[in-house]
Amino acid sequence: MYDLIVIGGGPAGIFAAISAKEKNPDIKILVLEKSQKLLHKVLISGGGRCNVTNGLLNPMDLDPMELDPKDLARNYPRGQKELLGPFHQFGPKETIEWFEKNNVKLKKEEDGRIFPQSNSSATIVDSLLLRAKLLNIEILKNQDIEKVYKENENFKVISNDKIFISKKLAITTGSCAKGFDLAKDLGHTIKNPIPSLFGFNISKFTLKDLSGIALLVELKIKGSTFSQKGDLLITHFGFSGPAILTLSSIAARYLFDKNYKAELIVNWLFDLSEDEIFKKLKNLKNKNFLKTLYSENLFHLPKNLWIKFLNSFDETFKKELKDIPKKDLLILASKLSSDRYAINGKTTNKKEFVTCGGITLKEVNFKTMESKICENLFFAGEILDIDGVTGGFNFQNAWTTAYLLGQSI
Numbered sequence: 001m002y003d004l005i006v007i008g009g010g011p012a013g014i015f016a017a018i019s020a021k022e023k024n025p026d027i028k029i030l031v032l033e034k035s036q037k038l039l040h041k042v043l044i045s046g047g048g049r050c051n052v053t054n055g056l057l058n059p060m061d062l063d064p065m066e067l068d069p070k071d072l073a074r075n076y077p078r079g080q081k082e083l084l085g086p087f088h089q090f091g092p093k094e095t096i097e098w099f100e101k102n103n104v105k106l107k108k109e110e111d112g113r114i115f116p117q118s119n120s121s122a123t124i125v126d127s128l129l130l131r132a133k134l135l136n137i138e139i140l141k142n143q144d145i146e147k148v149y150k151e152n153e154n155f156k157v158i159s160n161d162k163i164f165i166s167k168k169l170a171i172t173t174g175s176c177a178k179g180f181d182l183a184k185d186l187g188h189t190i191k192n193p194i195p196s197l198f199g200f201n202i203s204k205f206t207l208k209d210l211s212g213i214a215l216l217v218e219l220k221i222k223g224s225t226f227s228q229k230g231d232l233l234i235t236h237f238g239f240s241g242p243a244i245l246t247l248s249s250i251a252a253r254y255l256f257d258k259n260y261k262a263e264l265i266v267n268w269l270f271d272l273s274e275d276e277i278f279k280k281l282k283n284l285k286n287k288n289f290l291k292t293l294y295s296e297n298l299f300h301l302p303k304n305l306w307i308k309f310l311n312s313f314d315e316t317f318k319k320e321l322k323d324i325p326k327k328d329l330l331i332l333a334s335k336l337s338s339d340r341y342a343i344n345g346k347t348t349n350k351k352e353f354v355t356c357g358g359i360t361l362k363e364v365n366f367k368t369m370e371s372k373i374c375e376n377l378f379f380a381g382e383i384l385d386i387d388g389v390t391g392g393f394n395f396q397n398a399w400t401t402a403y404l405l406g407q408s409i
């Protein structure tokens with residue numbers, strides 16, 4: 001008989017077990033992982049470097065100063081309200097302190113993302129597994145949990161080849177369908193899991209030969225309230241980059257419902273109004289009337305992109321500026337401030353970093369991470385209907401909820 005069984009040996013499961021043992025060294029804990037590998041997603045995360053958390057809001061390099069949990073929580077399209085309290089208990093500051101105490105040197109990159117100084121996610125995996133070992137946490141691999149149920153106030157946990165019994169149960173199976181089924185069997189409802197954090201495929205994409213260009217833009221999804229400013233990356237299939245990934249996250253359900261077909265409006269010059277763009281073009285025409293727009297990259301856009309825009313109007317802008325009528329300058333100003341692209345699908349699995357959907361949040365007590373439906377049942381990590389934008393926020397959700405879970409056991 002165990003005091004706690006944790007199903008799922010990902011970051012939420014391993015950290016929950018560590019947190020519980022650090023709080024109460026005498027309890028008997030077992031972690032059950034279906035695969036041969038523990039912390040597999042940590043290992044492949046952040047391009048093999050593991051973006052552990054985010055310190056953007058912390059101006060002092062890795063100094064453990066207070067971050068505003070409200071600002072932090074804004075990075076979670078789902079879970080913003082619920083994570084506010086937990087972040088007061090265990091946020092990036094505590095995460096950084098925990099890893100540094102466990103001999104992982106961290107560094108903050110310019111955009112605020114925090115990585116191990118080694119640039120290797122194995123450093124994070126090793127430190128977690130070493131801590132688990134030192135705390136005598138029992139871990140069994142190749143245990144695919146197929147069924148759980150309550151019998152005489154205890155949980156019976158049935159794997160492909162064994163039966164385990166525990167007083168308390170934590171399900172930390174991430175976005176695995178089986179984990180959702182286990183939670184459903186114990187009375188929970190699941191918000192339909194769908195992808196978040198993906199690139200947009202663009203139909204008849206005219207910029208594909210400019211793949212690799214990145215620039216700061218403002219994006220909107222036509223007919224919705226979803227918008228985002230940030231870096232856009234042109235790819236050979238359409239658009240990606242931080243601004244697109246964030247937009248895909250905040251609009252995840254909307255885009256899913258539209259079968260990933262929508263109109264994307266790109267404002268290439270968002271610090272100027274359409275009228276200001278037009279006036280700049282008109283002034284240029286008045287001053288340099290014998291030149292063409294090709295020789296005057298007025299807005300300092302990447303040169304190939306500027307030429308592409310001009311070429312998209314065939315011969316119109318090949319003429320000297322004096323021969324270009326006002327109406328054509330108005331059309332160009334309109335294109336630069338609201339360029340339209342037909343989204344036709346999303347990038348597939350490889351780029352999917354996180355799942356939107358999971359355990360319905362109102363069914364969980366966010367002070368303890370205990371189920372409000374089934375006593376002594378707990379959740380942490382991505383199995384919850386919580387997901388963040390890119391930048392280390394998804395691991396932070398795992399560390400925070402797992403910490404609370406462990407403390408409350």
Ligand SMILES: Cc1cc2nc3c(=O)[nH]c(=O)nc-3n(C[C@H](O)[C@H](O)[C@H](O)COP(=O)(O)OP(=O)(O)OC[C@H]3O[C@@H](n4cnc5c(N)ncnc54)[C@H](O)[C@@H]3O)c2cc1C
Nearest residue numbers: 008010011012034045046051145174176381382392394395
């Ligand atoms: C390619 C990639 C890169 C990423 N990079 C980053 C990053 O740099 N920063 C960031 O913040 N986030 C990143 N993420 C997201 C992050 O990895 C997840 O949010 C995080 O791993 C969720 O942790 P978890 O423990 O809740 O779930 P998981 O990591 O998915 O772990 C769940 C575990 O449960 C096990 N399991 C499932 N079902 C069962 C069962 N029935 N029985 C037993 N075990 C079971 C699984 O095998 C798995 O080991 C990335 C994700 C991917 C896919």
